[in-house]
Amino acid sequence: MQALRTRAACAARRARPTATTTTTTAPRTSRSYASESHGHDSHHHHHHHAPEVAEGLGPAFYVFAAAVPASYLAYSISRPGPDGEESSFSKWLRSFDYFNDWELRNALRSNMIEQAAHDKHLLNYAGKSTHVELKAPELLYSGSPWNVPAGFYPNLDHVTAHYHKQAVEEEERKVKLLQAKARAQEQEQKQETS
Template sequence: MMPIRQRAAFAARQARVAIARPAAIKSTSAVRFGSTESHGDHHDHHDHGHAAPVDEPMGTAFFVFLGAIPFTYALYSLSRPGKDGEPTVIETYINKLSYPTTLWETRNSLHTAAIDQATQDKNLFYNVPRNTHVELRNPEVFMSGSPYNVPAGHNINLDKVVEHYRQEHLKEVARQASAAAKAKE
């Protein structure tokens, strides 16, 4: 509908221009206003008429539609069952790609077992009391504060604490050594 409308509008414009300006008026107006001195040279090459008709190609939609016809026929012929009730070509191809039912059952049972284990682990993590005791590997951590600007009487002697953790470390090293000696025997 649009090309017909465009052609009708073009024909109406051409008729209007032809009626409004006879040939004698056109020639005098060209002499009167068409000098190159007043407008410059850049207006001489302009063609103020209409553009030439363009040869339009068929377009993508036409070729897509043309290609859809054999594709539809091929799809229809592949979707028809074979002789004596054999499965269709598409159905046999899909059955080749799909899992057998035993694999699905195995997969589902493994998935269920993994979810059960995750539930048990989550319950364990939420309900077990937390161990708040922290073993310090370096006793210097207690004295990590600044030695400057400490008010009088606020400096605490931590020698007993350091000695306690040193003894704990020696006991642990001795226990590990005796365990290693028993393992070798």
Template sequence: MKAEGDKTSIEIPTRRARSPTSVDGPQSSRENPQLTTQLARAPSQHPLKMQAIRHRGACIARQARRSAPRPARRHASSHDHHHAEPVNESFGPGFWATIAAMPACYVVYQASQPGKDGEAPWLTRKIHEYRHWQETWEERNALHTKAVEQAGFDRTLFLHAPANRDIDLRYPEAVQSSAARNIPAGSQANLDHLVAHYRNLHLAEEERKAKKLAAQME
């Protein structure tokens, strides 16, 4: 211990511990056996004191972590809105449409002008080329109208026609299969001479009645 003025300083001799397997090798441990004994006892001199210090330090660190203010958790994104990059603006489609309309109007105007010899304009001639479609459609419409009228007439005729009361037979011979009393006269034998005989009798009787009536009138 040295005293310099009012200050007091204490000098503590320090020793550098060397392990038996240090750079000096096993030769240093043989030369200083006391140092080897101190190094062997050094880890077990104050084990309880070191454990208490570590435990105390861990408690202090834990309390400091709990007492420290924790920022509130935010679920919002921290990304700022980026500014849009500059865009090279060009002429819009309306501008180019106007520019293209000028020569188009000029071409249409030239096509609508009459020819030198008084002929119809080119645009008019092109329109007349498709006029035959109008005639074709007129003919088709006329035929369609006639077909609709005929269909309506046929439908009306079928609706107002009397119902067919004929009964279709599976075989026509069924009409002739009847009783004998229903056979008409003359269907089985020729009766022409009999008909002529009774006609002559009827005429003679009528002539006699006419003569008798004439005699009474006189």
């Protein structure tokens, strides 16, 4: 687009009448600008023009020019026929196996969703292990290597038993709380239905 503007500006400058070509107009006064004078000699006016650069129209112009017929072609092949038959694009898509096996794909997806729901219920509602897993059980029996008589490490089984018992009590408390909530919801539902 820049190339078109540049050429239009050059053509407009050439089409202007100058003082030498018309005799009825007053002669133009010439102005001198600082950018025109080179050095002290202002009698010689050397006009240096910028070099001509051949600029193309750019890729956007060509993309737009190609998009117009491409969009018309896509529109025309996607329209149904005059008697209501399928478009040529639909016929071409039906030639692929992917679009013909939709019943099989739907059955496979349904089976996968049902299996995922089964697995979710299995994992969420299965009985939990009462074993308290320690990240590093060997740390219970480790101690300072200095000032400890050989073979003397305290037996800390009672500590493990204490925390195991505490975890069991906490799980029982949670189960009782959930059962109480379930009973309360059942009673609310019975009251709403009656």
